[in-house]
Amino acid sequence: MQYQIIPVTRFQQNCTLFWCDITKEAAVVDPGGNVELIIEAIEQHGLTLTKVLLTHAHIDHAGASQIIASRFNIAIEGPSKEDQFWIDLIPEQKKQFGFSEAASFSPDRWLNEGDTVCFGKIELQVYFCPGHTPGHVVFYHPESKLAQVGDVLFKGSIGRTDFPRGNHATLINSIRQTLFPLGDDVQFIPGHGPMSTFGVERKHNPFVSDAVTKIG
Template identity: 75%
Template structure:
């Protein structure tokens, strides 16, 4: 069974997520943006063994502590899609702009594409390519739990910003409606910031991407 803990990190209160398999106690961290000591503490408190770092996209509040966490546990980095390489290359510039003291450039071990899966313990997450917020954004979905980690694609009552370099509003809307909503109204999702919701709730009431929008 998949278990999870949301760990808000950085001044942006980004929802870094610790996922683990309760049968094997093997784990993955999604989007370690910063505050690495909080992430390490969560891993230790849950008594799990980290197997990999997963990234939805490479904005610094989601990826700033990727290298530090990967190096600390000597585990591989998987994600995002290769179209986010330019954001990884911009981490030094993002670091100066936003004052992230410990963010470092990193090299991912595996780019992800639509239809891929990632695994830890007995857990398998499906990968969905959902560009728009960034060109290489991916989403992770655990079908048995009906749970998705959607990064900055979709929020409760809102959607991701598209005014960053290579963002695209129409592409983002298409990603949500064609890749996420078909997964089911009862799917719960962890967004990159703020509270959880379900795809069904957003279809009903989200002013940007709901059925009536």
């Protein structure tokens, strides 16, 4: 599996293009905006886009999902159904943040813990990781030891929980009980900022390290 991170919107959100080496089929994760940048990357690599995948429904992650899905006639998969209210708020968020590319939508498939999503010969595992939003999910490719974690975890930080239906304790639990057990050597692509590994964050992250949580 190959990937390219494409920072989009004024929030510099890490939209990621994943693709299968063999079939050149691809999925785009969290297309929040800047549609032409995303299309340019697809064309540059000679890919066939087959689906949109969403970790959660904040506008900087999901705003351009409907535009991309309509342009390529493909399905939107994710997040979990608990994020429906955020999808419904996209028009309001669009006005609030001055987004030009954003529209409400209905996912073709809600995702839950234990689901998988596929494109080409690639299969990603789905993990339910609420806290930042109530319906947040994470995508994991075991063969590459690579996870796309949205706004759950960042290099040296964690996702905000002061938005509607955010929950700090739930977020910490998602990180400690769902993500970290995947392995210290797993790299992750966060929703914003540079990549890191679960091992580095478990050791050094001031919010969820073993020392801070009195574990280990």
